[in-house]
Amino acid sequence: MTGAERPAFGVYVHWPFCLSKCPYCDFNSHVRHGAIDEHRFARAFAREIETTAARAGGREVSSIFLGGGTPSLMRPETVGAVLDAIAKHWRVADDVEVTLEANPTSVEAARFAGYRSAGVNRVSLGVQALDDASLKQLGRLHTAREALDAVAIARKAFARYSFDLIYARPDQTPHAWASELELAIKEAAEHLSLYQLTIEEGTPFFGLHAAGKLKTPDELLARALYDVTQEVCGRHGLPAYEISNHARKGAQCRHNLVYWRGDEYAGIGPGAHGRLDINGTRRAIATEKRPEAWLMRVEANGHGIVTDDVLSRVERADEFLLMGLRLAEGIDPKRYAALAGRSLDPRRIALLREEGAIAVEADGRLRVTQAGFPVLDAVVADLAA
Numbered sequence: 545m546t547g548a549e550r551p552a553f554g555v556y557v558h559w560p561f562c563l564s565k566c567p568y569c570d571f572n573s574h575v576r577h578g579a580i581d582e583h584r585f586a587r588a589f590a591r592e593i594e595t596t597a598a599r600a601g602g603r604e605v606s607s608i609f610l611g612g613g614t615p616s617l618m619r620p621e622t623v624g625a626v627l628d629a630i631a632k633h634w635r636v637a638d639d640v641e642v643t644l645e646a647n648p649t650s651v652e653a654a655r656f657a658g659y660r661s662a663g664v665n666r667v668s669l670g671v672q673a674l675d676d677a678s679l680k681q682l683g684r685l686h687t688a689r690e691a692l693d694a695v696a697i698a699r700k701a702f703a704r705y706s707f708d709l710i711y712a713r714p715d716q717t718p719h720a721w722a723s724e725l726e727l728a729i730k731e732a733a734e735h736l737s738l739y740q741l742t743i744e745e746g747t748p749f750f751g752l753h754a755a756g757k758l759k760t761p762d763e764l765l766a767r768a769l770y771d772v773t774q775e776v777c778g779r780h781g782l783p784a785y786e787i788s789n790h791a792r793k794g795a796q797c798r799h800n801l802v803y804w805r806g807d808e809y810a811g812i813g814p815g816a817h818g819r820l821d822i823n824g825t826r827r828a829i830a831t832e833k834r835p836e837a838w839l840m841r842v843e844a845n846g847h848g849i850v851t852d853d854v855l856s857r858v859e860r861a862d863e864f865l866l867m868g869l870r871l872a873e874g875i876d877p878k879r880y881a882a883l884a885g886r887s888l889d890p891r892r893i894a895l896l897r898e899e900g901a902i903a904v905e906a907d908g909r910l911r912v913t914q915a916g917f918p919v920l921d922a923v924v925a926d927l928a929a
């Protein structure tokens with residue numbers, strides 16, 4: 545079978561530590577003032593990989609993603625040990641994509657060659673902004689210069705790299721964002737992730753926002769910023785293939801496509817999520833979030849799983865719809881019908897088409913339009929109802 549025909553199977557590995565907590569971030573990331581015992585974590589990752597592969601063997605790994613937290617705080621030897629454990633317990637495709645998320649500081653960029661030797665072949669850098677005032681406001685530990693230097697080092701070390709920017713930041717104008725994006729595109733090779741700032745409950749930004757001390761763009765301005773994003777990226781050959789992800793032709797992040805296309809993936813490490821088909825049913829799996837509690841569970845039981853739910857047909861189909869409609873390629877309604885045991889309601893499809901929120905392609909695929917993307921949640925809710 546060729547790579548295109550083989551079912552995709554991803555392995556996600558979560559490194560849960562950061563040097564400091566950014567005030568907007570609600571990911572499972574923790575700051576520790578003492579040293580982290582990487583040997584102990586590496587052993588626990590290997591153990592959880594072994595247990596997961598025993599349960600879901602016979603797959604060929606097409607992508608691996610080391611995410612965080614800040615995986616670029618791991619020593620290259622730790623990354624190597626994780627990749628070796630994956631290769632010991634699963635077959636790994638010759639053309640496997642191995643991405644590591646990195647923060648763009650000079651200390652971390654110095655490890656890029658070591659990561660490459662360990663088997664990483666793609667990095668995703670959290671640049672976030674290209675002006676120092678915004679970076680300071682976002683609580684980042686790097687300057688724009690430092691971030692661009694890290695991008696240059698990534699370019700030398702890896703054939704493939706991407707970086708993240710956050711937009712719809714306080715006081716950001718469409719004009720300023722367009723210039724920032726033009727600069728970013730000059731530095732980006734093939735892939736950019738462009739996220740609108742979201743205000744997450746429990747973060748310092750949430751409190752500031754609620755108190756009126758942090759003003760984010762209203763709906764109209766947010767829409768204008770989104771439109772600028774599509775226009776500038778489209779003009780430079782980096783159209784959106786997913787609501788927040790832009791790539792040149794053929795340069796999509798294969799690992800993230802696993803999530804959005806509803807394929808299987810294993811989640812390893814504290815707070816990791818997985819979706820595995822076992823005995824003909826899809827299971828939604830999640831591990832213990834707290835790093836030290838996860839370690840103890842793995843050492844005692846061989847895994848850190850705290851949630852292991854069988855998804856019903858409808859839940860599975862709704863998830864397929866929710867994830868698949870984020871993609872520009874959309875979904876195959878026949879696959880939805882096979883999963884759900886019923887078709888999507890043709891009257892709802894007709895109505896959403898009339899409103900211009902969705903389109904149906906000649907081959908029958910259903911996709912959200914440029915106009916529909918800003919109201920994606922409502923479109924999905926309507927279709928799934």
Ligand SMILES: C[S@@+](CC[C@H](N)C(=O)[O-])C[C@H]1O[C@@H](n2cnc3c(N)ncnc32)[C@H](O)[C@@H]1O
Pocket residue numbers: 568569570571612613614615645646647648669670671672708709710739740741742743744
């Ligand atoms: C889990 S973070 C890990 C990346 C890495 N630790 C870093 O910060 O560079 C992945 C990405 O999510 C995005 N992100 C996190 N919180 C966000 C928020 N509240 N709004 C928009 N984007 C956010 C950032 O762009 C970040 O690079």
Ligand code: SF4
Pocket residue numbers: 561562563564565566569570571573612613614647670
């Ligand atoms: S944005 Fe990245 S560096 Fe900042 S707290 Fe979240 S995971 Fe850590």
